[in-house]
Amino acid sequence: MIGQHSLKVVVMKVSDKLILLIGPILVLFPISPWHMPFVGRDSGVFLYIGWRILNGELPYRDVWDHKPPVIFYIDALGLALTKQTRWGVWMIEAVGLLIATFVGYRLLRRVFGKIPALLSSVLWTLTLVFVIEGGNFTTEYTLPLQFLALYLFFTAYNTEKSIWRWFLLGMIGAVAFFTKQTAIGIWLAITIFLIVDRLRSNRVGNLIRELLLLSLGALPVFVFIVLFFVAHDAFWPFWDASFRYNFVYVTVITNISDRLLPLTYGIHPLTNVGLFQFGVAGYFLALIFLFYNRDAVKSWIPLLIVGLIDFPVELVLISSSGWYYGHYYMILLPVLALFSGFLFWVLFHSMSYWQMGKVAQCLMAVSLIIVFVWSALPEYRYVLTVTKYADPLEVVDYIDTHTSSDDYVLLWGAESSINYFSRRRSPTRFVYQYPLYVSTYVTEDMILSFLNDVISHKPCYIIDTKNHKAPMFDFPIQSDVISAKIELLKSQYQYVEDLNGWSIYKRVE
Numbered sequence: 001m002i003g004q005h006s007l008k009v010v011v012m013k014v015s016d017k018l019i020l021l022i023g024p025i026l027v028l029f030p031i032s033p034w035h036m037p038f039v040g041r042d043s044g045v046f047l048y049i050g051w052r053i054l055n056g057e058l059p060y061r062d063v064w065d066h067k068p069p070v071i072f073y074i075d076a077l078g079l080a081l082t083k084q085t086r087w088g089v090w091m092i093e094a095v096g097l098l099i100a101t102f103v104g105y106r107l108l109r110r111v112f113g114k115i116p117a118l119l120s121s122v123l124w125t126l127t128l129v130f131v132i133e134g135g136n137f138t139t140e141y142t143l144p145l146q147f148l149a150l151y152l153f154f155t156a157y158n159t160e161k162s163i164w165r166w167f168l169l170g171m172i173g174a175v176a177f178f179t180k181q182t183a184i185g186i187w188l189a190i191t192i193f194l195i196v197d198r199l200r201s202n203r204v205g206n207l208i209r210e211l212l213l214l215s216l217g218a219l220p221v222f223v224f225i226v227l228f229f230v231a232h233d234a235f236w237p238f239w240d241a242s243f244r245y246n247f248v249y250v251t252v253i254t255n256i257s258d259r260l261l262p263l264t265y266g267i268h269p270l271t272n273v274g275l276f277q278f279g280v281a282g283y284f285l286a287l288i289f290l291f292y293n294r295d296a297v298k299s300w301i302p303l304l305i306v307g308l309i310d311f312p313v314e315l316v317l318i319s320s321s322g323w324y325y326g327h328y329y330m331i332l333l334p335v336l337a338l339f340s341g342f343l344f345w346v347l348f349h350s351m352s353y354w355q356m357g358k359v360a361q362c363l364m365a366v367s368l369i370i371v372f373v374w375s376a377l378p379e380y381r382y383v384l385t386v387t388k389y390a391d392p393l394e395v396v397d398y399i400d401t402h403t404s405s406d407d408y409v410l411l412w413g414a415e416s417s418i419n420y421f422s423r424r425r426s427p428t429r430f431v432y433q434y435p436l437y438v439s440t441y442v443t444e445d446m447i448l449s450f451l452n453d454v455i456s457h458k459p460c461y462i463i464d465t466k467n468h469k470a471p472m473f474d475f476p477i478q479s480d481v482i483s484a485k486i487e488l489l490k491s492q493y494q495y496v497e498d499l500n501g502w503s504i505y506k507r508v509e
Contacts, residue, residue: 016118019369020105023125024097030380031093031135033086036387041432042327043136044417048431050075051084051420061234064429066245069225069238070179071138093135099144101125104334107151108341111300115365116344122369123275124337126376129383130269131326131333138180139330145176146334149186150303157302166210170217177218178225181246182317183331187214189310193302241435248441250321259322263315266324273375275336282339283311285346307338392500395463396421403460410454412472413465427457434469439476447475451485455492462493464503 029035039047049063053076059069078089101121108117132140149169156165173187191211198207229235270276286304289297297304314335318328351361392415399409399422409424414432419425430450436442454462464472473486493505 016105016114019118020101020121021098023122024094024101026380027125027128027132028090028094028097028135030129030383030387031132032090035384036134038393038421039086039136039417040134041414041417043134044415044420045432046071046075046136047079047086047089048416048420048426050077050079050089051423052425054080054084058229058232058234060229060237060241061232062429063426063431064237064241064435065431066241066249066435067138068178068181068242069229070175071141074141075136089136093140096141096144097128100147100334103144103151104147104337107147107154108337111154111303112341112345113348115348115361116341119344119365119368119372120337120341123273123278123340123372124333126273126372127270127275127333127336128330129376129380130272131329133325133327134387137327137330139183139327142176142179142183143330143333145172145179146183146186146331148172149176149190150306150334150338153186153190153306154303158299163213166213167217170214170219171221172217173214174218174221178221180331182320182328185310185314185317185331186306186334188313189306192309193306197302197305245435245438245441248438252322252438252440259319262319262322262324262328266318266326266329269326270329270332270336272379273372275333275340278340278343279336280339282341282343282346283308286339286342303338304342307335310335311339392418392502393421394500395502398499398504399424399461408457408459410459410462411465412462413467413470415463415465415467418463427459428453432470437470437476442475442477444477444479444482447477447482448485451482451489455485455489458492458507460507461496462489462505462507464505466502 045065046067049059049065049072052063053059053072057063059065059072065072074092075089078087078092079085081088081091104124105117105121108120111117112120149172152165152169152172156162156169159165169187169190173184176183176187191214194207194210198204198210226235229238267276286297286308290301290304290308294301311332314332318324318331348361348364351364395418399418403409403422403424405423407424408427409419409422410427411418411431412433414434416426416431419431428450430436430446430453433450436447436450473490475482492507494508496504496506498504
């Protein structure tokens with residue numbers, strides 16, 4: 001009997017780990033280099049900057065982008081691991097997602113038990129299929145940090161001697177901030193909770209200690225990044241791109257109805273399998289328990305309150321720009337997983353109360369997993385099709401055939417992925433030209449710097465990608481000097497042909 005019981009325990013543990021392992025692999029398979037030959041715009045610029053970092057260049061100073069710096073060095077590390085192929089980046093994605101899955105599961109199991117934790121983990125992992133959008137996004141890399149933050153807070157709050165946990169919590173919060181500024185909702189929620197909780201219970205000393213440890217944890221990351229760019233004479237380009245431009249970016253949309261679109265259209269991908277519905281239901285159930293049945297959730301109250309604060313904070317941060325790209329909503333997955341887990345706990349706790357046996361509960365859990373997976377299958381098949389046939393690779397082949405590795409090629413628009421895949425440098429740090437068309441950000445000097453770089457580096461080809469956000473030569477600022485530079489460039493290039501709807505211009509002496 002002892003042997004059979006031990007075998008049963010081992011099988012249950014293996015089944016847990018197997019499900020948690022299979023989920024991330026299935027999610028990441030469609031975006032693996034083996035299946036997906038090309039990448040989207042954001043991933044393309046990250047890969048390009050990572051490639052240029054490995055060749056001695058620096059973000060912001062030598063290559064312009066408005067994301068904080070962590071993503072560029074993640075891609076540089078991934079490219080370095082596998083001889084500058086995407087496989088290294090994909091492996092980092094896989095490791096990050098596995099960490100997020102297992103840390104999240106461990107937290108949820110510790111709080112709600114095995115079955116609710118497993119169901120919630122399967123649910124949020126499947127939902128990732130709908131918002132990952134080709135992968136290699138900043139919000140994807142913050143997922144393990146967010147789950148780890150919730151885990152560290154839960155264990156630190158319930159432990160007297162927890163100095164290292166608060167310190168580490170602050171440190172990973174700073175890393176999350178320099179990965180995606182709007183991904184710090186959990187840390188904001190924790191800070192708000194600590195201030196209110198400690199002041200209400202008259203424990204000011206604890207509050208000062210905890211906030212100090214959080215700050216001391218964040219400080220080394222802030223200092224290192226600032227000093228790094230100062231030492232490389234790139235602090236102001238770093239500040240201008242990743243902070244000043246982002247402030248302009250979030251103030252472009254002024255219409256109130258447009259600002260609310262992220263709260264309506266944007267959440268749709270989260271509803272496809274039911275995570276958003278389960279999470280919101282769990283959110284309101286948690287409110288009911290906190291007001292009417294606190295004893296049932298006494299040991300979880302701090303974590304639940306942090307989640308209750310975090311959810312609206314995340315919605316505000318997501319909608320701050322007015323845009324509603326699917327990958328923005330990855331930052332909601334941890335808090336929705338938390339409240340989905342709570343909902344499942346209520347469900348299975350009720351089943352125990354109604355004296356439904358373990359077999360019935362296991363059958364219910366298996367049935368729910370089957371329903372979740374079945375609901376995700378249509379979109380999963382669609383993603384498999386879309387990622388496999390994503391294509392400007394014909395343009396890459398054209399560049400490979402007609403240029404050498406030392407030549408420059410300018411993609412006019414926002415297609416720096418072409419530069420990465422063809423391994424051809426952009427002649428300017430504005431590898432894509434969106435910032436040059438933001439009237440509240442761009443200056444005449446920036447446009448002239450761009451034009452002078454193109455003129456001096458003499459790219460073999462200029463390819464007009466017909467991007468309406470960056471019309472060729474049609475800048476929002478015009479002057480005699482800018483017009484003269486444009487006319488000079490026009491005289492140096494002649495139209496060759498159209499390829500994939502893009503116009504190719506070749507340099508002529």
